[in-house]
Amino acid sequence: MISSKSPALRLVKWQHETAGIWTLFAGKPESLTPLGVAGGSPLLNAIRELGEPKGAAPPAASIETVHGRIVVSLPIDDKEALFGLGLQFHRVNHRGRTRTLRVNSDPKEDTGETHAPVPLLISSRGYGMLVDSARIVSIYCGSTVRADSKNPPDLRDRGRDPLWEATPRSEAIEIVIPSPGAKLYYFAGPTPLDAVRRYVLFCGGGALPPRWGLGFWHRVRTDATDHAAAAEAQEYRKRDFPCDVIGLEPGWHSSSYPCTYEWGADRFPHPAAFVEQMTSLGFHVNLWEHPYVSPRASVYPALQPYSGSHTVWGGLAPDYTVPEAQQLLARQHDREHVSIGVSGYKLDECDGSELTGASWMFPAHASYPSGHDGEQVRQVYGLAMQRLTTELFRRRDRRTYGLVRAGNAGGAPLPYVLYSDLYDHRQYVRALCNSGFSGLLWTPEIRSASSAEDWARRMQTVCLSPLAMLNGWSDGTHPWSFPEVEPVVRKYLKLRMRLMPYLYSAFARYHFEGTPPFRPMALEPGMHNSEIDDQYMVGDSLLVAPLFAGQRSREVHLPPGAWIEFETGERAEGGQAVTVTPGIERIPIFVRNGGIVPLMPARDNAPHGGERVDLEILHFGDADGRFRLYDDDGETFAYERGAFQWRTIEITAKNGELARKISAPEPGKPSTYGEIAWTRRG
Amino acid sequence: MISSKSPALRLVKWQHETAGIWTLFAGKPESLTPLGVAGGSPLLNAIRELGEPKGAAPPAASIETVHGRIVVSLPIDDKEALFGLGLQFHRVNHRGRTRTLRVNSDPKEDTGETHAPVPLLISSRGYGMLVDSARIVSIYCGSTVRADSKNPPDLRDRGRDPLWEATPRSEAIEIVIPSPGAKLYYFAGPTPLDAVRRYVLFCGGGALPPRWGLGFWHRVRTDATDHAAAAEAQEYRKRDFPCDVIGLEPGWHSSSYPCTYEWGADRFPHPAAFVEQMTSLGFHVNLWEHPYVSPRASVYPALQPYSGSHTVWGGLAPDYTVPEAQQLLARQHDREHVSIGVSGYKLDECDGSELTGASWMFPAHASYPSGHDGEQVRQVYGLAMQRLTTELFRRRDRRTYGLVRAGNAGGAPLPYVLYSDLYDHRQYVRALCNSGFSGLLWTPEIRSASSAEDWARRMQTVCLSPLAMLNGWSDGTHPWSFPEVEPVVRKYLKLRMRLMPYLYSAFARYHFEGTPPFRPMALEPGMHNSEIDDQYMVGDSLLVAPLFAGQRSREVHLPPGAWIEFETGERAEGGQAVTVTPGIERIPIFVRNGGIVPLMPARDNAPHGGERVDLEILHFGDADGRFRLYDDDGETFAYERGAFQWRTIEITAKNGELARKISAPEPGKPSTYGEIAWTRRG
16 A cells, blocks of 8 residues: 655756747646736846846756645745735745635635746745746745755754744745646846846736826716716816726726626717717726626627636636637727727636635636636636737727736736735835735725825825826715825825836836836845835836824835935935935925936826926936936827837936936827926935 | 527436435536535435425536536526525625625625535525535526527616616526536425535534533633633632633644644643643643644654645645545544543634735645645635544544634534634624524624623623634633623623533534524525625524614514514514614613523533433423423534434423423433422513
8 A cells, every 4th residue: 555656756957048048848848827817028128137046046956746746846945035926915025835826816815826926936036037937836935845955954852942933934936737737947147137128028018008097096976977987087177186087987988797898878968079078087997807708799699609617797707818709899998988989908806706795707727618617727827808909909009008906927018007906005005015026016006095084105105106086986086085195195196197107117127128117125135035015116217105093103224325305305214224204295205315216297188199298307416426317208108100209317426416417208209298408406 | 700509508417316305517527525524424314304395306507518627507587596605704695696606714704705615505495506616616606698598687887776786687507617517406495495405414513512512611822831720710609600611722832833732841841730730620732733834843754645735834735635644634633632631622714815914825736645626625625624523533433613714614523623813703693594504503602891791792602603702812811801791791701501401402403403503593494585785593492683783773573473582581572673772781682482401500611421401491481382492411423323312302382371391301312410400481
């Protein structure tokens, strides 16, 4: 009965793919993978520009098969922190934890499950590793110790040794792929940020949203009519709050849960006229939907043969991994939404849940016409919907920017921002930090608040995030819902607008260089083991440290060097934690000495293609500074055809004075900025 | 690319096994199964006595294989409630939910994972269904709808129809077994309680604990010495609190986490003398342990070849599914514990966790000498430890009663009571209800409290549970820790002792007839769809309705008929909910009209074999009543060799008077009860 044989264990070397990127086949990969569904093409030139780091080849991996699972084992150092794994809400460093990377809409516990559980680890030692599998991969992040370990942890006694640990030190990561196999990718550094860059560039570069996407967004109540939505939008103008996008929630459909994708004639009798009116008022229209097709939808009969074995809320769950299904939905969407000027979508419910609440997803054992099962389709459903809708707009040479509740590996180029129903402000900020490890964008959207203070604090955070949105679908809230903080909220909506040149340039670097616009502190130089989860970087210069309701003061960990408070101009020495006690009217933002922040006026909405705005170049402190200002038409894919430019802003300290310089616009290239003013602070 | 073929779907008939029990092979079962590990032999005669219900044959099951998973589908009715699935903390009726039946020590969310996730459904329609698999089985309890459904749910629109449901009505259960296959069992009714009985009897009958196991238990602080433990025990006597068992926590080992299983010479220099002293004082000694073997343990080298590929806290995780490993631990335990008088074990940590806290279990992909993997071994680890230790005592013809943190199917005959660290009083009562569906025993053990009220309320509950225990391992609490409620606590510890004849008879019926001693209301006649989760039955006559700290009153749902409050004798009409407002000094207990509750004196501890105690027969109300009083030596397995008896107590109402009758003891059989007194109440 006893067999002392271990399963066959093989030592497998990584294959060099391109500069700083290696690959490895663990078993035989399945045909459906997240990278394949996302569909991006690696930006090989940009990757090569990152260079070929010396001595960066990854160590060989041990691979074995245990009862049909592929197990890949890789060595880790004692001090190594393991970041990433997608949109994680509960911790930054996963070292010592077992992570189950299942797509799930209720990530209430610290298991690894979340809306976008990207199987990409970023190591503090400066490398990244991706498992390109549409299966639910488990990663034991140094949470297991093999009996045959050459370097086992010290033996301790919980009752008598205060150094005892529930998870003893482990010398390996173990990756479990419950399938015939998967392809793995290794992204070299030398820094963790370089590894992230390589990953993002390999996915096709980060998303470059249209300029209007970086304005303020408002979602109206789910039962809003065309008149109500337009009135709500106009109220923004009357009250002097910027706003670029009005989002419609489920009630715009003739029937939702499941969806028809058709305008309800009772609330939106004249969709084209409505969208045209909104456009003329300076608003883009975003439509909520989910993937489950109502039997009342005209597209239902055509989609039926391309759908899974199980329904959701009585609707089809189409196999959007197959072109026929994609095309059917795309044609309907193009005809009834995109062609009349709709600017994008909010893709809800593509994650599914069994955790709490009711169970409502198609099951893992569902079967699909493509031959895939429910586990696979669910893991990539959000990606598939993102790609389908992105291409819809690309075909019309229009950029989109939208919301989505599920993602996976490869999603960086898709112009979608994740959101959640969890609504814990601290977790939302932690997710914003973590999103930067995994090529994800995340909005800590605001819906309601427990107090005016909570409202203001959440507004400050969301205005310094990838997508600044108020979602009033349920509560019918507006920015002015708490009158006692209305001026504070207005100030931050306007700051959001003013920051657009800075933010848009940060996104351009995301696209062209792979540098995430919103980043955790662990991606900053000298902080690679940092587990700070309540402050984050926006671009290269701004460090944002939100306060949470009830907090009067907080510590801010400043990286080495001098820092200047964005608003007050006060100076603080870095390389330490400083305590700040801002009132409700201020969120702490620190700028590096020498930091440059180009601003535009606090307009009602973003400049459209060809429009010109003034530029105010804020520069901070007394050190040399440099900033690359990106410009293009802000709306189309002309930048892919060369119609873009980078302008260099330079501050040079010389003989106690600061010289200011901005390169001239390139002739023949889109040029958004007119008058230039300079302001020094701190 | 599109293949319209569904996976092969087969309609499979159940095979008749014995009276009211059918079986079905779904695929090819694996060799390791919970029933096999538990090792009980079906009590076929008792099963046959339940009869062969007419028309009870189960409907054929649909079976398909989807990507290596076996999927079994069975029809359900619209009104059918689905109970059971082991020690569930979050709900009673799983209809509409997806349950993942993984063993897990942190069942903080309503997913199905728990310490003892028994894959046994009990239907309100009066049948049970068991999946005998050591894999993590998922059960979609009417939470999925197939696209080819002949009877799909009504189509509704969430936004416009208040009857919309997140989980629409489904006409089927889907069971997913991630393995080559499993054997399924169908237990007929006609009532849900009959289905439970059939299951328990098929497992080998319920556990019959020794009498002392039903006394009060106290666990000392983990760092207690022999002197401290003895002093703690004697304090019970001084303060007039009953107590039968003193439990030692991790600190008794020379080293724990991982365990040596050897007495620490610093705290327990003379183990045999200590146990002898405790025995002479009337206490049994219970030892805490977990399955992970310290390199400092003398048994370590011998166990090493029989252990898994991964360590836990630096200790071996032996393969206790193989006889060699079992025997090695059993020999050591017998020599160093059982032979000197230790009475049993508390088997901790055999469940494992990745949910919150630190990750610390061997992984699912661990490999074992038996050829099984970590998923399988973990699912049955608690069962294996229970069986190993039970047999240790059986070989010495001594019954044991102990604690365990993990269980699975088949465990009913193993004399172990589950416990948890969750410590939510409401969840603990819900678990007590749910335990009755699955042949499990559960203790809502008390450790600490937020107030004297909380302390008293928890004490009242635990004294009316399968194992009445205070666990002071961490907080060093005693029953008198809250002096303001000391008299209340004393009263309930004494009530526990007094109830011993009633409780012991209820356990005997668990053993011989399969009737759980602690049961949810849904197992009562006429309440088969009840989701009541805050009151439960103890034996046939007592209905216990705990209060929770902060509650001044509560509703109690009384089944049809007249009921009498146990203490006050007040009468209430059943078939309705009544509101009770007991003070802190009382937990509501209702007795059926005609109910008979035999009591013994509130002694310090349980009678030992051959000892005699007086009997007070309490009978309630004015209806006829009947009770079968079980008796045996209370300590050995002589009852299996015929040395037991049932005495019949009868109350007969005639001409407005009540005639009382108890059958004489059988000559030559153990006889515990001497003087008999009768008391009528209500």
